[in-house]
Amino acid sequence: MPPSHSVPHDAVAGQNGRVRVVIEDVSPSVDGGRFPAKRVVGDLVIVEADVFADGHDAIGAVVLHRPADRDHWSEVAMKPLVNDRWSGQFSVDALGRHCFTVAAWIDRFATWRSGLRKRVTAGQEVAAELLIGGDLIHEAAVAAAGFDAQRLDELERRLRDSSNGPAALALAEDEDLARLMFRYAPRRFAATYAPELGLTADRPKAGFSAWYEMFPRSAAPERRHGTLKDVVARLPYVASMGFDVLYLPPIHPIGRSYRKGRNNAVEAGPDDPGSPWGIGGPEGGHTAIHPQLGTLEDFRDLVAAAQRHGIELAMDVAFQASPDHPWVREHPEWFRKRPDGTIQYAENPPKKYQDIYPFDFECEAWESLWHELKAVFLHWIDQGVRIFRVDNPHTKPFSFWQWVIAEIHRDHPETIFLAEAFTRPRIMERLAKIGFTQSYTYFAWRDTKHELTTYLTELTRSELREYFRPNLWPNTPDILPESLQAGGRPAFMARLVLAATLSGNYGIYGPPFEHGWSAPREPGSEEYLNSEKYEIHVHDVERPDSLRHFIARVNQIRRTTPSIAHAAALEFHPVDNEQLICYSRASPDRSDVLLVVVNLDPWHVQSGWVDFAVERLDLPSNRPYQMHDLLSDARYLWHGNRNYVELNPQVAPAHLFRLRRRARSERDFEYYL
């Protein structure tokens, strides 16, 4: 059996049995400490632990923390909460891995002081106590130096000379003495929780980002193959909507063998451009750019131009090869052979995907494969990319991702990895645990109030919130959900508001989103008809029916509501109508509150009473307060906990209320008195 982690092993073996303090259940912790929790730089990390000892002695406890690459621990004192739970906090200021743990010990001075207080209160003789206390202070004075040592010497002398119990107690309870004793008194037989726990501090964008996905080859203003330069020209449009991440599907050369045609036809026509995910042709593979899109220089220009618009480029990384990928020829050892000597194509029997060769991660040459795939990331990092959207990571080994993300983060801790895995829960969770910065979710399939509330509660209230950062997408090139197929413009607006305010990270796939594309390839399908995955489109981004201005408004509200970045800041509120969902996001001090109400029914006006407990918001319960709908700019006076809302989806399916504390009343009026 493994020994207890918090009773030092040697305590049981007989070396350190005098350690009496026990430390258990330290949080935040993922899988009992197997994986780091996630935070962003600047976050306050609240560490809690169960800390206790036998008997009734007082305990001292600290959080120890350090960046993983330093040896020096910083410490902050912990305070007891209730039921032997202690809490301490520190802020993470540096990117990358941090370690933390908890140390605790019997605090002899505090134990003595508390006994003295009880004895003095009971009028008992305390002469012996003053001797004991004096010795404790003396011990600390010896450990101290300079002014602190002098001060302790003086306090010791004054304690020993105390004329009576109450005078001694006053001295013992001196705050300065407490501070000095905490600092210098020897911490005999201290326990330290093991193993250390980990924390990854990402940059703020890891927790707060608005993504826009578009196909660069459909970026041209007229009917031709779009280019990276066309994408540059489209940047002002993307920026005007308020997005800060521009994500491009793969921009590499596309294979010709078994190329798929429009609407995923098995055979491509001569002019069909193929799927960008069929990566690799004679022109190159994962580090090359499709010639019709432009050059590596064009790409670097795009990265720079985007930056000037406050937009960061996100690169698609899809680790698979078309039969024409150079690696197929250069590294046949990375692919699995069939009995006839040909290379094994992708299959999900009885379906065959002959246009795709998966890598064989069980091959003998797995190490060179890992290193080459890592080199792909480094290549694009060299071009200025720091965000990667990883395609289907759940079809490659977890151990590879854990390794490659750690490798990249070692030198580039600012890199963000988004896991595009729409698969079983344990698998999605594992990818987040082993290092993916953000994760796609089931949001596209969560429509009703019950579904949304249950799912977001799981994401923000369970251990998931320590490591799984949801990135909510109402649509993707692969997913045109039923809600958008059926609900028309109100559904698009409602889904956008939900995605943008339920999570710090969200994204849309446009222009199909803002243009309201809603036709599936066939009834019952979630694939787009005439999907951009297989053909080029021309988008008139100036279309008057575009949702671009609505989207811009929502993104602007997001930017002024930093609490959207914090999972803990999401709280649902009851509404007596199943079609209305209501939730709030509040700043830690509750001075800023955004209350969101969405009508989930895109066809009918819905109304109901929102139950929003104002007591916790420091609002006078006997005076109205103002709710300012940032979408319509309308202002409402609300009163108490229950207020009426009514949303006409044809006008606007949502309220985004900013709570306005009323600054003035008649008492503030100049002539009042």
Add this chain to the structure above:
Amino acid sequence: MPPSHSVPHDAVAGQNGRVRVVIEDVSPSVDGGRFPAKRVVGDLVIVEADVFADGHDAIGAVVLHRPADRDHWSEVAMKPLVNDRWSGQFSVDALGRHCFTVAAWIDRFATWRSGLRKRVTAGQEVAAELLIGGDLIHEAAVAAAGFDAQRLDELERRLRDSSNGPAALALAEDEDLARLMFRYAPRRFAATYAPELGLTADRPKAGFSAWYEMFPRSAAPERRHGTLKDVVARLPYVASMGFDVLYLPPIHPIGRSYRKGRNNAVEAGPDDPGSPWGIGGPEGGHTAIHPQLGTLEDFRDLVAAAQRHGIELAMDVAFQASPDHPWVREHPEWFRKRPDGTIQYAENPPKKYQDIYPFDFECEAWESLWHELKAVFLHWIDQGVRIFRVDNPHTKPFSFWQWVIAEIHRDHPETIFLAEAFTRPRIMERLAKIGFTQSYTYFAWRDTKHELTTYLTELTRSELREYFRPNLWPNTPDILPESLQAGGRPAFMARLVLAATLSGNYGIYGPPFEHGWSAPREPGSEEYLNSEKYEIHVHDVERPDSLRHFIARVNQIRRTTPSIAHAAALEFHPVDNEQLICYSRASPDRSDVLLVVVNLDPWHVQSGWVDFAVERLDLPSNRPYQMHDLLSDARYLWHGNRNYVELNPQVAPAHLFRLRRRARSERDFEYYL
């Protein structure tokens, strides 16, 4: 950061990156594997784990288990449940520590077979598949020997020779082939969960025991100091009530200095016998017997006589010394000195307990102290004792208990330790984690339906059930709860039924319990008036108003209801009356069901409708079933889920219903047709 425990460390370091299977969240597990779960010999251990890999390949998984002192692992196959959760089970047959873990791998044969099935179903060509499958079987044949190898050779040949897809599939799905492949096919790149988890298998009495506590000095039939021989004479009485553990408060010499008088008076009178917990006098300490009780030989006779009555003796272990204890003189290094050179007595300022010297576990000589205390256990083990009730373990270091229990269990794994800690929850839990076999609980203070349901649900549905074995006591020499002070005979009966049926382990302190002692020392106190802790009583155990026959009946019902030993077998059922509590205990196959209904109101008749879902019991919903009250021997016909109960506390405050499936109906009648 510690590496992931389930992706092998070297996978990330670059040595074993081909391990694709992940194993997470293995249960049972206490504190993430820091402590062993508890079971009793003969238990079926159900091991569950999340097991998955990237991609769509089939997975094989096994539970590995072994006694901790053996090297050889046994394995049992696991089966998938839902959401990547797998389950496997084994029974523990040997006392003591066991280790277990989970291993899993990509099952190439099962993957191949499932692909073949889909291809054959779709009418696809399978020639290449037969080559691949043949190679897989061949590989296993090479690993096998004897008949198994021949059989695999033959199956390989037949597969390769298959005339068509369906024929090949029939062969591939042969059960014998599946069995042989599971056994012999190489498990390439298998993952093993680390660290191993632990399990303590105790003897059955650890999970199922009925305790009777009595003061031996009050065992005499007439007014004098009782002896161990008197206890022998009382054994038939204890056995007649159905108890199988007889627990005696300390039987050691009692200190004279600062001895407490009757009702805890500060000064004892000349004839006051003192508290048995004031251990140690000139006659000896923890290994001696109080001369007025008898000799060591008498003690051994008592152990043997008890055994003949099916009763096991439980010894009190209270690690503290009276000022007259021989160790005070022989080992002053084990006690803390006050500044005036005297030994520090027990204190909870401003209270002083000058009759008790606590050991100083922080002393320099802590190792010799630990060894001497261990010797106390061994001394009584030598006299035949295998059950220890440990007094106030929470005032001695956890590390000591962890060490001493492990030491004793190494040679005497049948030893049972009951922790008498009535303190904060984390501390009580810790004592159970580090090795105590059974634990006292808050049961004495849980009176209402809500309190009882909440508390027992916590004990039987949270992680606690893996390691914390409750031992429920309605009273102890220290605790005469308010419910018993006020409720009279019905309260005693109700509390007995609750204790005896809510937990596998329970006990009473008698004769005060069966004789209904209800007077507190003073109003608001939970101490007994004229407590046996400080004076000798004579008990007429033949009193006609004794509850002994009721207790005997309840214990007899317990013995015929083995599901009472299993925390998981406890289920609460709604009753529409807050004074009526209802719960059931069912055998794993639900063939035996005990339904308990208790009226918690000792003063009034209470009635209500019990909601007891019969669908899950294989009872025909359209026919009545019989409820046989084992307490009154009355039989009721119930029908469907909701049935009426009415309990008059003056008659009997509880039903203990055994569900009787009706054996016959009119269709079974001889002339029916």
